[in-house]
Amino acid sequence: MQQSRLYIKKFNTDFSPPENITSFYKNIFEVVAITHDKTKGGYTRQSSSNLKQDKLELIFERFCFECYKIDKTSFERNEIIAILEIALNRLCITSCSGSQILDDFCDYLCLIVRDGINFTFIHRSIYEYYVALFFSKLSTENAERVIPKINELNILNFLKILNKYYFNKYFLIIKLNYFIAKYNNSIKTYELKQKVPENFIHLFFLGDRDKIYLNKDIFEDLRNQGYLLDLLRKLLLQVDSVYQCSN
Template sequence: MIGLYIRKYTSDFTPPERIVDFYKNIFDLVSITHDKSKGWDRESESKLNRDDLELIFERFCFEMFLEDKLLFGQALFIEKIKKSLVKYELTTSPYLVMNDFTKYLCLILQDGTEFTFIHRSIHEFYLAKFISKLEIENAKKIFNKKIKPIVVDNLTFFISHLNKYFYYKLFLLPIFETVKENSFFQFNYLKNNQIPQDILSYFECVAHDFDEFFISSSSLIKFLIHDSDNKQELIYFLNSYIFESMYDNEHYKLSHTINGIADITNPKFTKELHKHMNENLKFQERLEHLTLLYNDINRYIEIKENEVTDEDLSDI
């Protein structure tokens, strides 16, 4: 990947401003050898043009996503290329396309009898590109069946840049609606207000070095997802939007100790914890951010779905 970045920079002396821009340019970068004095294009063995090769590669990445494989043998490789060619009604040898992917484009490496992508993120970007161009009902099926909320996911990151509407409509909004339906997080909090006690009740304190305590993330998980059918969505929400705002073991001084040791079963500690949280500007800002983000998600979807209305077309 570093080599590709260097080739991108040396080919036109313009480092990409965003990581997504780098990935967008990779296919052109690897499929064209530019000689500044003469100018010439390498020819693919399959005789497919760059656009068709990229189309097939995107579909191939999707096929391997369905198989849940990043390492595969030649038989599966050829099978999925054949299927991709049929989907787009392109006629050429799948073996020549395989050579294009491995020798001409060099986006897939051969290691003995097996093949793999030059880097996992190459697969993720072109998979995201494939999904981002789908008709929405087909994209929705993929999100519902195959794209589950996890803590770190390059696929949804790429989709968020390639098709923000899909990212909001099919990924983030369902998560926020699930949280809203299954918790006291209602996304209506504004900074400097009192944090609702229902939300504070999710948080407990745990002992930490004699007379200090910090908030227990495990207790929040316990309260919020107890017997829930939507654990993945709720844990994703907690990790992405709550825990990251709760410092790295930020802790407070307790006023209630016995011989310098905290008895966290004392209800005074929880009451004191909630008081600290109400005074914690960073946590207030995080809760307000959730309100603003939820509103932004819904506003963006509404604007996108009303870009062209019947009224706009009434005079045609």
């Protein structure tokens, strides 16, 4: 519901629907700031931190990443201020406090809301987008180290759009190679620009082509790989065959 409201706000702000879900989030800071000012009869409210919009967005991006690191999106006031202080410290911003930034995110930009005694994101997808945005800007060294560990489908989908090269090189190819090496060492290598190799798909099939038998051992291994499991599901939906699990 909150996501739909933000989508409508985007349309009402500049009279143009977002071209896609990523372009919608790309402009979210501008949308919420303009919308907030319009609801105040044209009065432009100053942020508590006195930081410009681009700087606030950078802090929000880092804050989302810090939340991702601890796998938490709902906080008591002291907790969220502490995480915001970490984000400010990482960005070497000393002109304001975590408490001021929290006021801006809650009252000025309305991206953080109070839920009882806790604070949380107005919509989880906003958090997921900014985590992916953070990953998309990493150095190649850091990207190679952390992106293969991502296991949240929505974050990966955002990353695929924001930085397709990073997604392919540091996630998809590595994951595909893992299964290929583990279950079929005879499969040849393939180029980054190619589609998902057909040999990878074949790993999940046994028997003739009239019926498809899912290899249970590989499928169970894949259950821990959220994105690849979803990828396989989409590939299977394109095949007009009878599916059976092998023992």
